[in-house]
Amino acid sequence: MDEHDTSYKLLFAHDRMVRDLLAGFLPPTWLTRLDLHSLQKLHDGHVSDDLRGRHGDAVWRLCRREDRRPLYLLLEFQSSVDPFMALRVLVYTGLLHQDLARRGALGTGRRLPAVLPVVLYNGERRWRASTRLGPLIETPPPDLEDFQPEQRFLLIDEGACDLDLLGHDSNLVAALFRLEHHRSSDEVATVLARLIKWLAGPELASLRRAFLTLLHRRLPRWFPGEVFPDFQDMQEAYEMISNRFEEWKERQRLVGLEQGVARGxxxxxxxxxxxxxxxxxxxxxxxxxxxxxxxxxxxxxxxxxxxxxxxxxxxxxxxxxx
Known part of the structure; x- marks a missing residue:
């Protein structure tokens, strides 16, 4: 399990993060049909061993507004492009349906519930793999098209989002995307200042710790060669980065001068x-x-x-x- 998966599993174990993800990145017409405040995480006791073994990220349940029927949300975190992601999502969806049927957790008429698979992708390259299973399957003989499986997932490619439009409306996931794809140390500090404000209060202590875990793992990668002390809260992280602004800017200026002289x-x-x-x-x-x-x-x-x-x-x- 890589650090991307671990950090994101900690963050998206909180209903606030999942709610902000859906509120900020689902089409508005979808949101009018969903009750985001009904989110409930399915824990290990409600998920089969097969599903946990193959899909280790997160399964959530929420209700539709009009009839309170359940909708299941499958969250998958990716830091690399998987050309067969649609096939994996098909397997996860089948395992979830199988598990619900085995536990007698089906709806009226014993029908399988609707599932929304969401892949949250954080890689450097833009996602180019198919989000549907159909293009991955060889063209079948005539009249056999209807016998082929089909599956689609909703892709949220962080790096493809317009960073200038993110992180200004207290959406924690938008702030996370800006941190992950920041363009300067100044931008990191700006987002941290907002997170300090938005995550205030004892009820958000666990979520603050999850963001701190992300920062401990990301800062050495964002600022290679820097040594970071073991800061205990986000205010310390913000002050440390802010205090090093001028030093980093001067270092970047000198590196730029050296590169310019070498090119000349x-x-x-x-x-x-x-x-x-x-x-x-x-x-x-x-x-x-x-x-x-x-x-x-x-x-x-x-x-x-x-x-x-x-x-x-x-x-x-x-x-x-x-």
């Missing part, structure tokens, strides 16, 4: 090699035609070295540049 030196060497090769060609063959001069000015270091080696043996410009 490399460019200067390349320009010098071009000038040298151009003089050698002119002494041997005279003035270059415009199209060959343009090619020379855009040549790479490897091309310049090749032409310099050929100048003594080439009988014409065609020999040289071919």
């Amino acid at each position: 030196m490399a460019q200067g060497r390349l320009e010098g090699e071009r000038a040298l090769v151009a003089r050698q060609i002119q002494r041997r063959f005279g003035e270059l035609p415009a199209h060959l001069n343009l090619r020379l000015q855009s040549a790479s270091e490897e091309e310049l070295a090749t032409w310099a080696d050929r100048i003594l043996d080439a009988r014409s410009l065609d020999d040289l540049f071919t």
